[in-house]
Amino acid sequence: MSSGKVMESLSHCRAISSAESRLACFDAAAAAIETAVKAKDVTIVDRQDIRKARKSLFGFSVPHIPLFGGGDRDDGPKTDDFTELNTTIASARPMENGRIELRLADSEAVWMTTDPMSFPPKAGAKVRIRQGAMGNYFIAINGERSVRGIRVR
Structure with missing residues (x-):
């Protein structure tokens, strides 16, 4: 069962005026949702899960799909775009x-600088990676001058 059909079945139940029939409809819809989740046809994620996934993918080219906030839908709340990573x-x-x-x-x-650096930074140093124009990324270590870089893994 697709997520759209799951939502349709719930919406259909809300429109039923008889309390007994509405309850029976909701029970059937709940059972269908439970079955779909167990069969992994439908996955339920919260905003925190989406945010964590988007952060872990920072630096990679990800298709624009609604799960990651990049779909065609403009009717929902906007998800924050990651344009910078501080760690x-x-x-x-x-x-x-x-x-x-x-x-x-x-x-x-794992990131790699594409510009040469005169020194390798030490473990524990603060790093800021920010997204630039046209797919570029800039890496600044301990607030020093930025160098270009790419995500390797």
Whole structure:
């Protein structure tokens, strides 16, 4: 059962005037929802789950789907877009051509600078990653000058 049909069945029940018939309809709709959730045809998520998923995907190109707040619907509340991530560095290692690979502390995200850096930052350093124009990302460590970077994993 699709999520649209689940909502239709609930709306249909609300329109029934007889209390006994309405209760029977709601019982059937509740059973259908429970079955759909157990069969994983319908998943119920809250805003916190969506926010957590969107934050974990920061830096990746994600299709515009309603689950992540990027669908065609304009009638619901706007979800906040992540344009910036503030965290700390778990580890950093130098790469070729002066680039640095950064592992973030609060997630399993791995970023790499595309501009060379003269020094690898230390674990625990504060990092700010912000989204720029045309798919660019800028990484600033401890408030220093930003360098361009990309999300690797």
